Amino acid sequence: MLEKFIKHFKPENDCIKAAPDILAAYKDKIPEELYTLWKVHGFGKYRHGLIEIINPVDFEPSLWTWLGREVDNYVPIAITAFGELFYYRKLTQTDEDICIVDIQFRNIETLVWSLSEFFDEFLLEADMREGWLREKLFDQAYADQGSLNRHEIFTFAPVFAMGGSAELKYLQKGNAQVYQNIVFLMTQ
Secondary structure, rough: OOHHHHHHHOEEOOOOOHHHHHHHHOOOOOOOOHHHHHOOOEEEEEHOOOEEEHHHHHHHHHHHHOOOOOOEEEEEEEEEEEOOOEEEEOOOOEEEEEEEEHHHOOOOOEEEHHHHHHHOOOOOOOOHHHHHHHHHHHHHHHHHHHHOOOEEEEEOOOOOOOOOOOOOOEEEEEEEHHEEEEHHHHHH
16 A cells, blocks of 8 residues: 555655554544555655655644634645645545645645545656655755754745745745744734
8 A cells, every 4th residue: 555655755764653542543534545654654754854744633733723623534644845734635435635735825725536646646746746845946955954853844934925935045944833833824
C-alpha cells in the first residue's frame, strides 16, 4: 500500500510510528492505506521534508481555524515544506477526497477523489509536485538552509499578502502551526 509514494518520498529515519491511541482514535475515520502508513512508517518528514506526514491531533486546531469550524470526518494528514495543509475528507462510506488549505492564497481546494490516488499518482506527477509542493524552491531552500525539524517549515517573510513571493530570499525557518495562524490572522 502506497508503495510508489514510499519509494519516491523516502521516509526520514526519525519518523515516529503512530501510537496505539492515535491509531485507535482514527481507525474509522481514515482509509486502511493511511492507517498502515502511520503504523509502519509513521509521522515525520518524507523526502527530506518536501512533505511531512503529520499527527492529526497536532494540526486539528489549525484546520478548524482555517475552516471556521470543527468537522469530525475531516483529518489533517500532511503539510508541505511551506506550510500548506492537506486533509482527508470521508464524505460517505464509499466517497472520499483530499483537500488543501493553501495558506498563501487563502484558498481551500479539492485535489483528488481518493487517498491512494493522492499518494501514488498526484504526488508522483512532476507538475503537481512543482505546483503544489514548490519542489524546485524546496530543493534550493534545503541546499541553502539545511534540513527541517518536526513541524518546521520554510516560511515566507513577508507572507505573499504583504509583498513576499516564492523566492529563496524571502524564506526563513519557522514552526508550521504558528505560521499557519499568523498567515490566517494577517490575511483576514
